[in-house]
Each structure stands twice: as C-alpha cells, then as structure tokens.
Amino acid sequence: MSDSSxxxxxxxxxxxxxxxxxxxxxxxxxxxxxxxxxxxxxxAVASRPEVVSLAGGMPYVSALPQEYLQQAANIATSSRRSxxxxxxxxxxxxxxxxxxxxxxxxxxxxxxxxxxxxxxGSQQAVDLMCRLFLDPGDxxxxxxxxxxxxxxxxxxxxxxxxxxxxxxEGLQPEALRETIARLEAQGRHxxxxxxxxxxxxxxxxxxxxxxxxxxxxxxxxxxxxxxxxNPYGLLWFDRVPPEAIRSLDxxxxxxxGSFSKIFAPGFRIGYALAPHAIREKLVLANESAILSPTTxxxxxxxxxxxxxxxxxxxxxxxxxxxxxxxxMLKALDDxxxxxxxxxxxxxxxxxxSLPEGFNSKEMLPLAVRELVAYxxxxxxYADGSGQDKIRLSFCYPTPEEIRxxxxxxxxxxxxxxxxxxxxxxxxxxxxxxxxLVTTPPPNTN
Amino acid sequence: MSDSSxxxxxxxxxxxxxxxxxxxxxxxxxxxxxxxxxxxxxxAVASRPEVVSLAGGMPYVSALPQEYLQQAANIATSSRRSxxxxxxxxxxxxxxxxxxxxxxxxxxxxxxxxxxxxxxGSQQAVDLMCRLFLDPGDxxxxxxxxxxxxxxxxxxxxxxxxxxxxxxEGLQPEALRETIARLEAQGRHxxxxxxxxxxxxxxxxxxxxxxxxxxxxxxxxxxxxxxxxNPYGLLWFDRVPPEAIRSLDxxxxxxxGSFSKIFAPGFRIGYALAPHAIREKLVLANESAILSPTTxxxxxxxxxxxxxxxxxxxxxxxxxxxxxxxxMLKALDDxxxxxxxxxxxxxxxxxxSLPEGFNSKEMLPLAVRELVAYxxxxxxYADGSGQDKIRLSFCYPTPEEIRxxxxxxxxxxxxxxxxxxxxxxxxxxxxxxxxLVTTPPPNTN
Numbered sequence: 001m002s003d004s005s006x007x008x009x010x011x012x013x014x015x016x017x018x019x020x021x022x023x024x025x026x027x028x029x030x031x032x033x034x035x036x037x038x039x040x041x042x043x044a045v046a047s048r049p050e051v052v053s054l055a056g057g058m059p060y061v062s063a064l065p066q067e068y069l070q071q072a073a074n075i076a077t078s079s080r081r082s083x084x085x086x087x088x089x090x091x092x093x094x095x096x097x098x099x100x101x102x103x104x105x106x107x108x109x110x111x112x113x114x115x116x117x118x119x120x121g122s123q124q125a126v127d128l129m130c131r132l133f134l135d136p137g138d139x140x141x142x143x144x145x146x147x148x149x150x151x152x153x154x155x156x157x158x159x160x161x162x163x164x165x166x167x168x169e170g171l172q173p174e175a176l177r178e179t180i181a182r183l184e185a186q187g188r189h190x191x192x193x194x195x196x197x198x199x200x201x202x203x204x205x206x207x208x209x210x211x212x213x214x215x216x217x218x219x220x221x222x223x224x225x226x227x228x229x230n231p232y233g234l235l236w237f238d239r240v241p242p243e244a245i246r247s248l249d250x251x252x253x254x255x256x257g258s259f260s261k262i263f264a265p266g267f268r269i270g271y272a273l274a275p276h277a278i279r280e281k282l283v284l285a286n287e288s289a290i291l292s293p294t295t296x297x298x299x300x301x302x303x304x305x306x307x308x309x310x311x312x313x314x315x316x317x318x319x320x321x322x323x324x325x326x327x328m329l330k331a332l333d334d335x336x337x338x339x340x341x342x343x344x345x346x347x348x349x350x351x352x353s354l355p356e357g358f359n360s361k362e363m364l365p366l367a368v369r370e371l372v373a374y375x376x377x378x379x380x381y382a383d384g385s386g387q388d389k390i391r392l393s394f395c396y397p398t399p400e401e402i403r404x405x406x407x408x409x410x411x412x413x414x415x416x417x418x419x420x421x422x423x424x425x426x427x428x429x430x431x432x433x434x435x436l437v438t439t440p441p442p443n444t445n
Numbered sequence: 446m447s448d449s450s451x452x453x454x455x456x457x458x459x460x461x462x463x464x465x466x467x468x469x470x471x472x473x474x475x476x477x478x479x480x481x482x483x484x485x486x487x488x489a490v491a492s493r494p495e496v497v498s499l500a501g502g503m504p505y506v507s508a509l510p511q512e513y514l515q516q517a518a519n520i521a522t523s524s525r526r527s528x529x530x531x532x533x534x535x536x537x538x539x540x541x542x543x544x545x546x547x548x549x550x551x552x553x554x555x556x557x558x559x560x561x562x563x564x565x566g567s568q569q570a571v572d573l574m575c576r577l578f579l580d581p582g583d584x585x586x587x588x589x590x591x592x593x594x595x596x597x598x599x600x601x602x603x604x605x606x607x608x609x610x611x612x613x614e615g616l617q618p619e620a621l622r623e624t625i626a627r628l629e630a631q632g633r634h635x636x637x638x639x640x641x642x643x644x645x646x647x648x649x650x651x652x653x654x655x656x657x658x659x660x661x662x663x664x665x666x667x668x669x670x671x672x673x674x675n676p677y678g679l680l681w682f683d684r685v686p687p688e689a690i691r692s693l694d695x696x697x698x699x700x701x702g703s704f705s706k707i708f709a710p711g712f713r714i715g716y717a718l719a720p721h722a723i724r725e726k727l728v729l730a731n732e733s734a735i736l737s738p739t740t741x742x743x744x745x746x747x748x749x750x751x752x753x754x755x756x757x758x759x760x761x762x763x764x765x766x767x768x769x770x771x772x773m774l775k776a777l778d779d780x781x782x783x784x785x786x787x788x789x790x791x792x793x794x795x796x797x798s799l800p801e802g803f804n805s806k807e808m809l810p811l812a813v814r815e816l817v818a819y820x821x822x823x824x825x826y827a828d829g830s831g832q833d834k835i836r837l838s839f840c841y842p843t844p845e846e847i848r849x850x851x852x853x854x855x856x857x858x859x860x861x862x863x864x865x866x867x868x869x870x871x872x873x874x875x876x877x878x879x880x881l882v883t884t885p886p887p888n889t890n
Binding site: 062138300 | 566720
C-alpha cells in the first residue's frame with residue numbers, strides 16, 4: 001500500500017472551528033512522553049504577588065552585586081568583544097574550562113580542562129547524556145524522589161526511570177543492589193545511575209562518604225555508569241559535604257555542575273566532566289544540538305571569576321540560604337511540629353511528609369486559596385509515588401515570607417487533618433475541589 | 446539469560462595503556478550517526494593566520510557598533526537585571542517575541558508573538574523539530590546540496606536525508622514530485638521538506654516566487670510539512686528576494702530565523718514560528734532540553750532592537766557582504782574564468798563547480814599548502830555526492846584577502862588540471878597526499 005493515501009487524512013482547519021492538529025499522525029513516537037510538568041503549571045499559579053511561593057527553584061540572584069556584572073559586561077562588549085560575539089567551539093572556551101576545573105577542585109575533583117564540556121545549563125548536559133546513551137526501553141536508576149526535569153528528559157528518550165529509595169543518609173545501597181538484581185534478572189538494560197548526592201532536589205538529604213564508596217562499588221560491579229548531578233554542592237550551611245563521587249573515580253562517573261546557583265541561571269551555563277571517550281561524543285552531540293554554547297555568556301562568567309572574589313560571593317549565597325533554611329525549619333517546628341521533614345545542610349529544599357491519607361496534589365488548590373504554593377511530591381517520581389509528600393523551597397522568599405507561608409500551609413494541613421479524621425479520605429479530597437486549580441480564588445480569604 | 450553477564454565485559458583501563466572506551470557497549474543506537482563534520486575539522490586547519498579561510502561561515506561581527514552593545518549590556522545589568530539573571534519561560538520573553546514578529550514582517554510574514562519560540566540559535570530549532578517528528582527510518586527531503594549542520598542533525602535522529610537537486614532558481618519542483626512519488630511507492634515516511642529558500646547554504650541560489658508556490662502546492666498535496674530555514678533572508682544585495690514561503694501558508698510551514706547573521710551568533714538566539722499545536726510541543730521540548738533560552742541574551746538583543754536603528758544596521762551588513770561577494774565573483778572571473786559558479790544575490794556563499802574528474806576533498810590539503818581553505822562539496826550531501834564542488838564563503842575575509850585566496854586557489858586548480866590532463870585521475874589525487882591534512886606544511890610554500 002502506498003503512503004500517498006495519507007494525503008487525504010489532513011483535516012482542513014476552518015476559521016472558528018475547534019483547533020485540530022493536522023500533523024497529529026506525523027509526530028515521532030517519543031512525543032508521547034512529552035507533557036507539561038507539574039512544576040511548569042505551578043510557575044503560573046505561584047507568580048501572583050500575594051502568593052508566597054515555596055514551589056519554584058529560583059535562586060536569589062539579587063545577592064549578586066551589580067558592579068561585578070557591569071565589569072564583566074564591559075569587558076565582554078569591549079576588549080573581548082570580537083570573541084564574545086562570534087561562534088565558539090562546541091566544547092567551550094579553553095580558559096573558561098580551566099576556571100571550571102578550579103571550581104570543581106573545591107569538591108575534591110582533580111580534572112583536566114580538556115575533559116570539560118560547557119553546556120546550556122546542566123539541564124542540557126543531562127539531555128546530551130541521554131542522547132548518547134538511551135535507547136527506547138532502557139532503564140535509568142534514580143533516587144526516589146528525583147529531580148523533576150531529569151525524569152522528564154528520561155521519559156522523552158523513552159527510557160524508564162526506576163527509583164531507589166533514599167533516607168537521611170541519601171540513596172540506600174542495599175535497595176540499589178536489590179533493584180539492580182531485579183532489573184538484571186528481567187534482562188533490562190541499565191544505562192546509568194542518576195544521582196544528586198548533595199542537598200538533594202527535592203529531598204534535601206546528602207549521601208554520606210561511606211555510601212558514596214559503596215554506591216560506586218556497586219556501580220563498578222554491575223558495569224553501570226554514574227551520572228552525578230551536583231548543582232548545589234558548594235551551597236552548604238553547617239558543614240562541608242563529603243567530596244564528590246567523581247573525586248573517587250575518573251572512569252565511571254560523568255559529573256555535572258552549574259553556574260545557575262553560584263552565579264545566575266539567566267546565562268544558561270552548566271558543564272559536564274566526562275571520561276575521555278564520552279567527552280568526545282558529548283562535544284559532537286553538543287555541536288549537533290546547538291553548534292556552540294553562548295560565547296558571550298561564557299566570557300561574562302569567566303571575567304566575573306577572574307576579577308572578583310567568587311569564593312566570598314558563594315559564602316554570601318550560603319549565608320542567605322542558611323538564614324532561609326533556618327526560617328523554614330523553625331516555622332515548621334513551630335506550626336507543624338508533628339510532621340516528618342528533612343533537615344538540609346545546604347541547597348534549596350525541604351521534603352515534608354504529610355499525615356497518612358493526604359494527597360498533596362489535591363490539596364494544592366486549597367493551599368493556593370490560602371495564598372501559599374508548594375510542589376506536590378508526585379512531580380518527583382516517575383511512578384505516581386509521593387502523594388503524601390511535598391517539596392518546600394526556601395531559596396527565593398525572604399525569611400519573613402517563608403514563616404508566613406508555612407503558617408498558611410499549617411492552616412490548610414490542620415483543617416484537612418480535622419476533616420480527614422472526622423469524615424475519612426473520601427470527603428477531605430473530593431473531586432469537587434479539583435476545579436480550584438484552574439479557577440483561582442479572590443485575592444484574600 | 447540475565448544481563449548480569451555484562452558486568453564482566455568492562456575492560457579495566459590501566460595507566461599508560463591505549464585508551465579504550467569502557468562504555469562502548471552502552472551507547473544508544475543513534476550515536477552511530479554521530480561523527481565530526483568535515484567543516485569542524487576545517488575550523489582547526491583554517492584558523493592559522495597565514496591561511497585565507499574561505500571555509501567557515503563566521504559573520505563579520507566587527508561591523509556591529511560597540512556603543513550599541515554597551516548600551517544593551519548596561520540595561521541588562523541594571524534596570525532589567527533581576528529578569529536577565531533569572532530563569533525564564535521555555536518559550537522566550539513575550540516582548541522579545543513581539544519584536545521578532547516585527548522582523549519577520551520584513552519578509553512578508555504576519556504572525557502572532559504567541560506562535561514564536563525562542564531557541565539556542567536556529568540550529569536548536571532544527572534539533573527540536575527533529576525531536577518532535579523523526580523516528581528512526583523516517584525521511585527528510587532537502588535540497589542537494591544542503592546545510593551540513595542540519596544533515597548532521599537528521600542523521601543523529603536516524604533519519605535519512607533524501608536530496609532533490611536545485612538550479613539557479615532553487616529547488617526543482619519536478620524533481621521534488623518525482624522524489625516524493627518514488628519514496629511513497631517505497632512506503633517511506635516523509636516527515637518534512639527542509640529548505641533554505643534564500644541565498645542557499647551552500648549553493649547561494651534563491652527559490653523564485655513561482656517555485657515557492659509550486660513547492661508549497663506539492664507539499665500540501667502530499668501532506669508534507671515544510672521546514673523553512675531562513676537565516677540570510679534580510680542580507681540581500683541587488684534586489685529584495687521573494688517573500689517567505691511561510692507568508693503563503695500559516696498551517697503547513699514551520700519557519701526558522703536567527704539573530705546570528707543580523708546581530709551576532711555569540712548570544713545563540715534563534716527562533717521558530719510554528720502552527721499552534723506544533724508550537725506547544727516545541728515549547729515543551731525546549732523546556733526538556735534546556736529549561737529556558739538565555740534571558741540575558743534575549744534582553745541584550747531586545748534592548749538593542751528597542752534603542753537602535755537595527756534596519757540601518759542590516760543595511761550596513763548588506764553593504765559589507767555585497768562588497769565581499771563582488772570581490773569574490775570578480776576574482777573568480779579573473780582567475781578561474783572557465784569554472785561554473787553561482788552568483789548569489791545575498792547571504793554568505795558561492796558554490797563552485799570544479800572541472801570533471803576533480804575531487805575537492807582530496808585537493809584540500811594541496812590548497813592548505815597554498816594557504817587557502819574551502820569546504821569540500823561532499824560535506825553538504827548525505828549520500829557522498831558533491832565531489833567536484835566546493836563552497837566558498839565570502840562573509841569573513843576582507844575583499845583583498847578574498848582576491849588573494851581565490852588567486853591561490855586558482856594556482857592549485859590549474860596545477861591539478863595540468864596533472865589530470867597529462868596523467869589522468871589516478872596520478873592527480875593519489876592517496877599519498879592524504880596525510881597532508883593532518884600534517885600541515887611549513888609556513889610558506
């Protein structure tokens with residue numbers, strides 16, 4: 001049968017009619033995994049000024065001094081102008097990659113600039129890794145919960161994310177062993193272990209050094225590549241976290257870092273450090289995807305690093321986020337003392353466990369009515385888990401706003417708990433309240 | 446059979462041994478299409494200062510006034526600082542997308558900012574389109590020759606590029622009909638027609654208005670989406686080119702534009718204009734790949750467009766490139782009068798036909814020895830064609846350098862022609878000269 005019969009299938013879009021997609025039968029199979037993330041929908045809801053948003057992961061960029069930026073911009077638009085305006089290499093500017101190795105050395109990594117690839121945020125580094133390694137049906141092992149953005153990328157490559165639980169010491173090695181054994185018995189192809197060892201997003205916990213060694217040992221034994229995603233490692237509060245997993249092994253770990261949290265996300269500059277053969281392929285994949293990362297952005301950050309006390313600036317960021325973490329834990333202790341939560345030593349997030357029977361996604365409209373937003377736990381699992389969890393971000397609002405937000409949240413939770421105890425789950429989270437997400441309430445309540 | 450047997454397959458890399466890739470059996474199938482492009486290898490060779498490079502496609506960014514850039518940078522680092530440093534939306538900044546519709550209107554396109562998606566250069570827009578539409582084994586129809594970067598992307602998605610020949614009036618409609626009929630008879634899935642209608646890269650030709658209508662009509666009849674890539678359209682020299690294909694059809698065309706040639710490539714900002722349903726998917730795919738395009742870069746360009754005579758600046762670029770085109774055509778007329786070439790009315794490239802029996806790839810080391818570089822024609826075909834063609838770029842070198850470069854090239858070609866006439870093809874392009882690519886000659890010869 002000839003394919004010319006398909007030419008009759010394209011509906012004509014008449015003005016005023018319901019919009020049909022005439023290309024519906026043309027999309028690639030992988031687009032079935034493409035859907036708006038729960039975090040994305042939340043950005044819209046939580047952007048109203050009267051809502052205290054504990055939902056997003058926006059860094060507090062106002063802590064970056066304006067004069068640092070202006071100095072860097074002056075250089076990028078004058079003495080380094082012809083370089084900053086031009087195409088660059090797909091790997092990134094050599095001098096800038098040298099500076100990146102200096103930053104990584106703070107976490108125990110001794111690397112050569114030749115093994116670094118600059119990417120459009122570390123999000124793109126995850127995407128490029130998937131492009132290199134994932135065939136449809138492959139498996140990525142990740143902590144449960146894990147970063148919503150990466151889970152979405154794995155899905156878009158038609159791979160399955162299989163979660164391994166974590167606790168206060170991070171990923172559980174014994175559970176990792178069991179998961180691998182089960183997957184291998186099923187003949188599945190495990191392509192890599194995706195892990196966020198420091199100040200986990202969303203769980204807030206940190207993998208201990210003992211477990212880093214154990215996880216790496218397991219990965220070696222089973223020939224599994226480790227993809228170490230570390231955007232928050234330098235933002236510790238009370239004590240320095242253990243050195244990077246990459247510091248223990250140069251051949252079996254691809255390490256991802258980012259300037260979004262220690263400088264600013266608006267430049268979209270992240271990086272990957274990879275074993276030589278993988279690095280070569282990453283550069284080719286980067287060139288294929290975007291030709292080269294922004295030279296202007298690389299030079300802005302490179303000049304910032306050259307002329308300013310960037311270590312001191314990281315200390316400043318640490319102080320800002322420490323105060324906010326303190327405010328959030330104190331408010332949770334005061335207003336929701338009976339709920340389990342993680343106590344992060346760095347990063348942006350607290351992971352809160354709701355009372356049994358709660359559904360955090362269904363509770364969200366009630367929270368927004370109370371003028372506080374959070375991210376429901378289900379966003380951070382590929383398998384529908386996390387219904388009774390929520391992620392609380394302390395990175396962007398002030399300590400006062402955080403306290404207000406947690407107080408509002410406690411009112412919602414306590415009211416729901418009363419309803420749940422009196423009437424049971426059916427009443428407390430009825431379908432009749434689902435419409436509240438799309439029809440926001442009047443300003444105050 | 447359990448997959449645990451794979452754990453024994455990972456070779457240990459011992460220090461000092463030849464570097465093996467322990468992850469060789471882990472890569473995705475699509476990586477087999479990942480290879481260094483011929484253009485990439487050339488960047489290295491041609492970057493030596495004594496070589497006149499007619500190979501690259503680097504715009505002449507020095508024509509952009511420094512004060513324009515500094516004003517934009519001042520705003521991005523002061524009044525719009527908090528926006529410029531932060532994450533943005535995956536679609537791009539609304540005000541900037543409005544400005545993009547204004548630019549597109551210069552080519553006859555009447556569009557809504559809501560249908561525009563900002564990307565990391567238009568290269569990424571091609572990549573995202575492939576992500577949405579291409580399954581392994583699908584077909585993309587493209588002009589023969591076509592842009593080397595896009596051919597590489599199609600290959601990386603395991604799609605086949607099928608070429609349709611072009612002539613001085615662009616893509617040949619009759620050949621397009623025949624190609625589609627043949628592919629449909631074979632039951633192949635044609636996902637889109639990729640075309641560069643204006644000042645084609647590498648061919649330098651422009652699709653006539655009559656053929657635009659005819660090509661669109663053919664695409665409609667066969668239910669084939671048109672991907673119109675137009676980075677050079679505003680850089681015309683002698684007469685305005687026909688209006689964009691997209692101006693004739695809003696439902697069946699995805700249109701790609703770029704700031705790389707009318708502003709600067711260092712910011713990596715391009716855009717796609719797409720029918721609504723495709724646009725929605727492009728935004729999701731963009732968020733998955735990079736979260737959001739650089740806000741700092743978008744604001745720099747947006748402020749440039751707001752405060753400066755950007756139309757006048759495009760006129761300046763036109764003047765620069767017109768002079769260079771004139772210099773190249775004059776030099777070719779003077780030094781290589783018998784060779785066929787295209788006479789571009791805009792853009793960056795002339796497409797030169799070598800005498801029969803020539804192999805432009807094998808001749809390249811001889812040209813580099815003569816201190817001139819070009820891009821061999823085979824780079825622009827997916828099927829090995831183009832051996833007797835070369836692409837000559839006039840965008841970056843000065844008119845004087847262009848004349849010097851063409852004179853050097855004529856010496857190489859004339860010497861080769863003499864050898865070819867005397868001894869036949871076997872002698873003129875022996876394998877014994879292939880090593881010259883990797884072992885550059887002493888400085889002068």
